[in-house]
Amino acid sequence: MAVFDVENLKVGYGKLEILHGVTFKVEKNELFVIVGPNGSGKSTLLKGLFGLATIMGGKILFNGEDVTKLPPHERSKKGLAYHPQLNNTFENLSVRENILLAGYFLDRDELERRLEKVLEFLPEIRGFMDRKVRTLSGGERQMVAFAMNMIKEPNTVMFDEPTAALSPKMADLIFDRIVKLKTEYGLTVVLVEQNAKKALELGDRAMLLVTGTVKFLGPADELLTHEDLASMYLGLRD
Ligand SMILES: Nc1ncnc2c1ncn2[C@@H]1O[C@H](COP(=O)(O)OP(=O)(O)OP(=O)(O)O)[C@@H](O)[C@H]1O
Ligand SMILES: [Mg+2]
Structure with missing residues (x-):
């Protein structure tokens, strides 16, 4: 089941209406990449x-259940988690408070157990646990948002441009952990990315959205090397 x-x-x-009838499946334990020009409807x-x-038509089954x-x-x-493109943390709270707030529904022991696991997964965060989020770099903030989702122990995570405006080194760190979600934790990942080349190299399958419609759906490497689409819409090749 998808x-x-x-x-x-x-x-x-x-x-x-922004998305005009989009049809696709994401399989279990897949890294599914969504790319497309600015304003094409990826975040939507x-x-x-x-x-x-607003859902204006169609249907969404999540693990076989109609969640439309x-x-x-x-x-x-x-078990669905969403990592938004913007405003994904509480700026005036500390990192620790942000993560604990995300796990508000857990009892104390469970929260502590999970916090320890999250910090094993994102050990870099230990170095700035007690700082207010507003004092952090863009990459550190992305890690906090990542941690806020991990404490919920989701089965599927959707990321919206988690590496936008980050240094190449920080972007690589985020990409590394996203891949680990799939390979080490068995999660399913939906990744919207502006770094199309890197995302398509890492992804299993991909979808290209252009003005709210699907222009390509298939293996990620096929889109990466596609004669026309890669250069026309993704700024790849010549
Ligand atoms: N809250 C909103 N109300 C009305 N229109 C919106 C809203 N959010 C986005 N839009 C419009 O929807 C269209 C698609 O926007 P969306 O943010 O989904 O694109 P995107 O592919 O994520 O772009 P980007 O690559 O810049 O993040 C744009 O025309 C945008 O102006
Ligand atoms: Mg967007």
Whole structure:
């Protein structure tokens, strides 16, 4: 059974339709990459999958269950996590407070057990646990947002441009951990990326979105080396 089985999904804001009928599946333990030009609807798709944008048509099955009409917290309970493109942390709280807040629903012992596991997965965070998030670099903030999702022990994580504006070294660290979610923890990952080359190298399958429609759906390496699409929409090759 697919993790996501999305059929003819139309998503928008209010009455404005942005995604005009998108159909795809994400398989279990897959790294599924979504790329496309600015404004093509990548973030809108993730918001639709998490229940944060208006669904105007179509259907979303998540692990076989129809979640099309469920609010975000119900999807979260089913093991779906969402790492937003912007504003993914509480700036005036410390890193520790951010992570503990994300695990508010856990009892104290379980929270401590999970916090230890999260810090094993993202040990870099130990060095700035008690700093306010607003004092952190962009990469450190991404790690905090990552940790806030990990404490929920999800089965599927959707990332929206987690490496945007990061140094190559920091981006590599984030990519490394995203890959580990799949290879070491057996999770399913949906990754929206502006670094199309790197994401397509790491991904299993990929989808290219252009103005709210699917232009390509297939193996990630096929899109990476595609004669026309890679240069036309992703700035790859000549
Ligand atoms: N809250 C909103 N209300 C109305 N329109 C919106 C809203 N958010 C986004 N849009 C519009 O939806 C379209 C798609 O935006 P979206 O953010 O999904 O694109 P994207 O592919 O994620 O772009 P980027 O690569 O820049 O992140 C754009 O035309 C944008 O202006
Ligand atoms: Mg976006």
